[in-house]
Each structure stands twice: as structure tokens, then as C-alpha cells.
Amino acid sequence: MTGDPNSVASRFQSLGLPFLVPGTRPTQEPPQPSGLGYLRELGPVGGCDRSSPAPWESRMVTSTGTLPSLLLGTLLTFTSGALGANPGLVVRITDQGLEYVAQEELLALQSKLHRVTLPNFDGDVRIKHFGSVDYRFHRRLDGSFDVKVKGITISVNLLLDSEPSGRPKVAVSSCSSHIRDVEVHISGDLGWLLNLFHNQIESRFRRVLESKICEIIEDSVTSELQPYLQTLPVTTEIDHLAGLDYSLMGAPQATAQMLDVMFKGEIFSRDDRFPVAFLAPVMNLPEEHSRMVYFAISDYAFNTASLVYHKAGFLNFTITDDVIPPDSSIRLNTKSFRAFVPRIARLYPNTNLELQGAVISAPCLNFSPGNLSTAAQMEIEAFVLLPNSVKEPVFRLSVATNVSAMLTFNTSKITGFLEPGKIQVELKESKVGRFNVELLEALLNYYLLNNFYPKVNDKLAEGFPLPLLRKIQLYDPILQIHKDFLFLGTNVRYLRV
Numbered sequence: 003m004t005g006d007p008n009s010v011a012s013r014f015q016s017l018g019l020p021f022l023v024p025g026t027r028p029t030q031e032p033p034q035p036s037g038l039g040y041l042r043e044l045g046p047v048g049g050c051d052r053s054s055p056a057p058w059e060s061r062m063v064t065s066t067g068t069l070p071s072l073l074l075g076t077l078l079t080f081t082s083g084a085l086g087a088n089p090g091l092v093v094r095i096t097d098q099g100l101e102y103v104a105q106e107e108l109l110a111l112q113s114k115l116h117r118v119t120l121p122n123f124d125g126d127v128r129i130k131h132f133g134s135v136d137y138r139f140h141r142r143l144d145g146s147f148d149v150k151v152k153g154i155t156i157s158v159n160l161l162l163d164s165e166p167s168g169r170p171k172v173a174v175s176s177c178s179s180h181i182r183d184v185e186v187h188i189s190g191d192l193g194w195l196l197n198l199f200h201n202q203i204e205s206r207f208r209r210v211l212e213s214k215i216c217e218i219i220e221d222s223v224t225s226e227l228q229p230y231l232q233t234l235p236v237t238t239e240i241d242h243l244a245g246l247d248y249s250l251m252g253a254p255q256a257t258a259q260m261l262d263v264m265f266k267g268e269i270f271s272r273d274d275r276f277p278v279a280f281l282a283p284v285m286n287l288p289e290e291h292s293r294m295v296y297f298a299i300s301d302y303a304f305n306t307a308s309l310v311y312h313k314a315g316f317l318n319f320t321i322t323d324d325v326i327p328p329d330s331s332i333r334l335n336t337k338s339f340r341a342f343v344p345r346i347a348r349l350y351p352n353t354n355l356e357l358q359g360a361v362i363s364a365p366c367l368n369f370s371p372g373n374l375s376t377a378a379q380m381e382i383e384a385f386v387l388l389p390n391s392v393k394e395p396v397f398r399l400s401v402a403t404n405v406s407a408m409l410t411f412n413t414s415k416i417t418g419f420l421e422p423g424k425i426q427v428e429l430k431e432s433k434v435g436r437f438n439v440e441l442l443e444a445l446l447n448y449y450l451l452n453n454f455y456p457k458v459n460d461k462l463a464e465g466f467p468l469p470l471l472r473k474i475q476l477y478d479p480i481l482q483i484h485k486d487f488l489f490l491g492t493n494v495r496y497l498r499v
Contacts, residue, residue: 088282089251090267090302093469097259099294099494106496110226114218118211149207153182158219172231174223177216184208233472241464244310245272246303248469259291265469267300269307271314278306283486293480293491297468299416300487304367304466312364316461321357321382321449332445336386342441346396346434350386356393357446358383359401359454367407369486374407376420381430382446397432399439401425401446411479411490415465422455473497 159176184204238246251264282302290296311317323334332338334355340347359382367376380401385393404423409416425447427439475495482489
């Protein structure tokens, strides 16, 4: 719209639009069952170490917004995955989060409406004492005009689908808008005359603006919302071993207070994706509303990671004499073992030893209210290193330890840290006779504390990435541990720059 630079733009700050009222919700569809109620029939199955969809249409009819409503229904909506399983990750957007989205999108809509250009138009009108008068309205008239728009109602239908690549696709299937009232005041030398035609001018303005609103929405969905949704990852690479599956488990579940989006949340092997033998447990999310967004991360996500790294051999280790501290009273050779395993020194005099260890099965991370724990059951086999690189097994140990775990939030990731407890060592098999394993406990404990667990903690520090759209920043987090899942609440900031 051309004319005085302070015309429409200056008046949109006081539009009195209905969608400025926080907390209003779409009114066409009745509320759906809350969150995860539909999952409760399945229940949890097993544990970590116990043994192209049709398009759907989301209809939003509202008097409270335009692109806010579009984005609320599609903010985290993409490829539909297998139905019927419990999600490994749930993202819950609360009423605070929905209002924040509405405010951000309202700013975008207002910015676009500021730049609306009205066409020239003409017509005729009967004026008292003048009779029938023809008029033509040109944008090039001298002077300025102010426009005030009241009572905008917008109805939008979005068609959501997935591309063959598995990424989201969104389009406007229908759009209509209605403006209750438009007031125009024209100033300048001819303002008094043009104001005689204000009813005709306001009526034309209203029709033009109503059509422009839907044009803006359709263009914004195509040129902005669709590319923006493409920034939400379907899969994320964690490292050369593992990736994270963020495929959607079904349509978002909406109530008047929140929007729940269910993701698969499975960590998989990048080399050989194998089926997981257990399902994610049911998560009974608490009714928390102090933050804009909540991430409920099931133990399924962490325990599928344990499966991947265990199968890849990441939890295997080898202990040789060069990793033993110089001041240790025990060396990995048969001479040093003579004191408590006399037979090994006689059979293999002055021979080096090597210990090969592995975690027997993928450790299961256990979630209970306010607490995280796991248990590592290891097996360590000792070999004598004979000439010509021959390794001969001589005894086998079982090592058990309880481990406490800590999870923290770091900008956009969940990171972890393990704190091991005291180890328990048991001799399971020996070709060199029975012996007391207590002297080996100190050696094994040193290696595990200074080599094995730091390696695992370095990997946990790399973090579990959360599914975030581009330019989204999380802040003011709170972490809670519930039965079977981690509950992260956080506020959201959209970074415009």
C-alpha cells in the first residue's frame, strides 16, 4: 500500500485483532484424548537385555490467528512411521508454547500486511445535494490515509503429507478470511471530499484485504513454512556407529492445553540396522505447564543406544602390561602371578599376559523416580602370549558392578555420566588351578576407573540430540526422572538473526 509511510503500517499496531488474545484455541474440532492415552493398551514389552502412508488433513478453523494456527498443527509433523508401538520420545507443547508460537507468527503476518498494495478502483455513489457521483481512487493522490482493521477471522485447511524422502510436505487446501470492520480516514487537501466516499472505499478495502490475507498465508506456507519444516531432522547422525530415528509415530494429539507429538526415538546401527527385540514402555506424562515445551525421553532411546554400541564392540577392552602404572605391585606377566597362581609360572615361565574383557550383554539403564542406575556384567579372559603371536587362554573371570548414572541438559542435547561402584570378581574357569582373585581386583579396578569408564563417559558427553527446528534455542531447563523416562522441560526462543 503506497501513500504516507505512516498510514497502514502505523495503524496496525492498534488493530484490535481478535487473535491478539492469548490462550484462544481452534474451535472447529472437538478435543482429542489427552496425550498418550491410546498407548496404554500395549504396555511395556521386554527390556534392553531381557530378551508410504496416506495423506491426512488437519482442519483448523479459528478466529484467533493465521500462520500461528498453521504452525501449531505442523510444527513437529512429518513422516508417519509404524502405528501401534509406543514412542521413544514425546514432545509436548504446552499452552505457553502455543501462545509463543502465535505471537511470533502474528508478528510475521503483520509485517506482511504492512506491505500490502491496494489497487486503483472506481465506482459511483449518490450523495445528498450532489446526486450521483462517479469516483476513481488512485494510490497517487496527494495526502495520506489511515486504515484501522477490526475483527479478523481466518479459516485454513492444511493438507499434510510426506515426500518419498521421508520429509514433511504441507500445503493449503482451502483458506477464507473475514474482516468485521474497516475504518479509513483520509487527510490532505481533498480529504474532506474523499471522506464522502468512505463507505465505498472501506468496503473495497475490506474485500481486497480479505483476499490478500489468504494470498499471504498460501505464499507463506509454500515459501516459508514448508522449507522451515524441512529443517526438522528425520534421522540424525550421532557418530560413525549410530544414528537416531526421529520418524513420527502418528498424528499429533491435541487438547485445549497442549499438543503432543510422538516420535520413534530409536538409536540404530548405521552399518547394519537390526530389529529391536523390545518395545518402548508406556510413559505417563505428568501434568506440568511451567515451561513451553517438554521432552519425554523413554529409556527405550537410551537402551537401543546400548544395544548398538554393545553389538559394535564399543564396550570390549584389552588390558596389557603397558597400561598398568609403573608403581603397581602386579605386572601382567607370569613371574608377577607366581605368588598367587604358582602353576602359571611353572607352565609358562617369563611370559607376558593379556586380559580381554567384554560386557556380556547390553547394559540396561533403569529409570525410577529421581534415580538412574545400571549394572554391568563383564567377562574377562586371560591369555598367555606365546611365540609366533599365539594366545593361549588360561583362566576366565566374571566381573560385576553397580553403576549410578547422571543425565544433564546441554543446549540442545542430553548428556550423561557414569559413576561406577565397587567391583566384584569371581573366578569362573581356570586351566592353571584355583586361586584367590582379590589381588586382581585392584588391577582391574584401576583399569576400569582410568580407562574403560572415561571412554564411555566421553561418548556420553557427546550427547543425545533433541529434534529441533532451525533457529530454535532452548533455555531455562528443568530435568525430572520418572519411571521409565526422562522429563525435560524448557522454554523456547526463536532466533530471528
